[in-house]
Amino acid sequence: MHSETTLPRLARALAAVCGPVRETDISASQQAGYRISGALKLLSDALAPARRMLHAGDVIYQAGEQFGNLYILNSGLVKIVNLSVDGRQQVVGLNFRGDWLGFDGIAHGRYSCDAVAIDTGEVWVIRYDALLVACAVQPALLALLHEAMSREIGRDRDALMSVCTLPADARVADFLRSWAQSQADGGMRTDEITLRMTRAEIGNYLGMTLETVSRSLSKLARDKVIAFAEKGRRNVRIPDVEALSAFVQRCLTPVPMLQ
Amino acid sequence: MHSETTLPRLARALAAVCGPVRETDISASQQAGYRISGALKLLSDALAPARRMLHAGDVIYQAGEQFGNLYILNSGLVKIVNLSVDGRQQVVGLNFRGDWLGFDGIAHGRYSCDAVAIDTGEVWVIRYDALLVACAVQPALLALLHEAMSREIGRDRDALMSVCTLPADARVADFLRSWAQSQADGGMRTDEITLRMTRAEIGNYLGMTLETVSRSLSKLARDKVIAFAEKGRRNVRIPDVEALSAFVQRCLTPVPMLQ
DNA sequence: CGTAAATTTGATAGTGGTCAAAATTCGTGG
């Protein structure tokens, strides 16, 4: 599947990633942490948004509902569920601290998916029209908004690429890696994460069955890339995030081409 | 994979789709056509953007390149190719007339993917900072921009859902359906489409191999859902777009549950 | 018109889905 142009393209990709910001080292994580804290402070000061407490299962907005608000997640965890006309439903996104919710509603005046909390937390409610007014006065707000939408587009594309190009085991590993990254960006610990989703939900998000998720997790634990906490198998210890990336690499090169 | 809550959710999904705008009937297509024409006129009048001719293979922007411009496709066809650090590459989007390009660059100051023309056409080049200035004066421009970003997010999620929930045959059918829809929205004929991509590119976009794409197309032709034009197998005739949707449905219900 | 690329089709193999059963965990009330 790798074309003959892979190498120069890889070089460009590396240049892109290693240019202004490294995504994986500690300073970058802290930068992300500051980015998020700063953004939240700016929003809070400029708009004094209403705050809403969330509990697992709470619906923030629903597909079909009239659009009017954007939301910013201050804490907790939210899943985005897309619905098709024929009844298929799928988790198409996960949101952590600092993420915006509701962009999908702007285009058609109605939200096109459900946003459901899967952990206790807090969202800030921002009226879209009020935000636009504030943006006119304070361009930094507009920059923030566009940055968030842009990042969302990038994340969605990365998710598509993951589903299309990685085998099941690697997809699960990559999922854990990006979860840990999001935790780090939000200023939370990254060595142990608590999956607030069932295997079925994870599988739905990753495009595989719950059995495959379970098998992949078992394999990751067998390979010592992750470990389960003593109580409950929803707590995953990640001794080394790099090991997860390495595992993904290994899946992509089954035979190291010993020549 | 369908939970016990499918039915009420389906009802909501239907309400969402059938609410303000029907996506599939003729009037909606014409609305979309007007929407695009109107948007292009507004942009042209407000910004008098530079115009750039495109030929197949031309690169509009590259991953890693400094962000500065957004682009609007006036005609032609552009593919968006995402790159991963480890060399994987994947088509993550296709753009038609009226679509915006370059949103992915806003977040990090550099584009994160390649935009490559796959047909002759024309893009309009818009400096992002100039656009923001113009938006301050003319709020309709800002609305246009946000609408485009929102639609992009929705499309990316739909693509993810398609890859995750549909078998290969249905994915190809759905791909043709959405291509025809995009053509219709751009004011072009929808009964015959010319795939400007190789089977390998289509497969890459849909997360399958080129052989599977070929087999699926053969099956669609055998089932009379599509037909190949006499000259060249890249021209696909679609006698009835609804038949493509029906085919997707059939794939989802292998046995009609004859009770 | 000839060569290289793209496409189709067939044969075979493997990843991941499906079905099933056992084990573990969770939620709730005694």
Place this chain on the structure above:
DNA sequence: CCACGAATTTTGACCACTATCAAATTTACG
């Protein structure tokens, strides 16, 4: 705090869909 039933998770066996490999055919293009 413990017990019990429901839900979740794990693991195994089997099979289907799709990938892989290969060869023949068609198409594109210099």
